[in-house]
Amino acid sequence: MSELRQRLLVLHLHTPDLNSGVVAWALYDGTGQKRYTTGDSEAPPYDSVVEAMQDGWRVIQFPQQFPAYPGMEYHTSYLRFEYILEKLEKI
Amino acid sequence: MIDKKYLLNTEQMANFVADGYLRFDELIPSELNEAAHAEMEEGIIVRGRGGTVLDEVWDDESAVGKVFRLPEVQGIIHSLVGENPLYDHHAVHIVRPQNNIGQIWHADAIIDLRMHFDIQFFYFSHDTPREMGGTMILPGSHYRRVCETDIARYQNFLGQLPITCNAGTLFVVHHGMWHCAQPNLTDRTRYMFKLRLNPTVRQCQLWNTDDIDTPGIHGALGRNHRWYGNDVRLEIVNRIKQWRFLIGDDSFDIGYWLSRLENMPENAQDAA
16 A cells, blocks of 8 residues: 555645645645544645745645626636645655 | 614615625624524524515524614615515525635526626624634635536635634625635534525615715726636626616716717718
8 A cells, every 4th residue: 555645735726727826725735644524724835836835735726717608707716726736755 | 774884885785786796894792602503503593484584584682684684784674685685594504614625616596697696795793714614615616507506616716815804793694695605623612604695675775875976986887707707798798787786877888898889870871
């Protein structure tokens, strides 16, 4: 069995530009070392996705962009520019 | 009829529309806080049936009933949902000592398409420092269309607001507010009393409108919350629509945002 485990970093950006600022963030740790939770930090771990990439995080999911459905042009819901990144760590 | 001095003013209403909440620090007197705290500890607060007139839920001996009959609290209720709202439900939120995991982010409803809105009171009967929680809210999240815990993947946002306060503090929030209970790292149990109310009258100019033309309204309604990112202008459109509903004026606008979109001339230009 592999000794590598995944850590996930979810960054929500101001715009789809990977250099734009982080407005929300979450961490999930598959190594079992740490349990992150709501409201556990006041500042994001990185200022942008590119900055996280420079620290070794690999982008594994881009947000797809769709035009607004008719009638929903002015509705807001989830944060739209969500990037998921990973690091693999030995345990 | 409630004395006008207890009603919210227009600026407070604009802040409620922009932020989704208002806070009233140490509004409730100490003796009522202690009595309400005791009722929560003992688990003796009567539970009403959804849709009951609020005034019929708790008798005159109930400490919680006395809290919500205070003229200052009645003024808040009257301004937002009218003088005889319906009791929807209440809940005593309890976070046990040394609980180091926060509740997941959620809104308290399924997707709600109404322009009419319910309010929820968050009442803190005892001091609530950060190490005790309290409830985290996300200002400006109330017009987002989400279903309950759909937002549970999120953990932190720029501008999130942990409610830390002294005893007797009351928050009133729009029903769509995103929130979550925070860890309680103390050795004491934390209580928060939540009460949801439904309007029974059209929510139009129910507050003290003496300052309805105050210029500060536009600044408040155009406020940015940093977590919006590129969606801030869409949120302002949501607020313009809500404000039009509240003041009964479909021509109200901020920064020409809706007027521009509503400009669809149909008249033919006369030939020269």
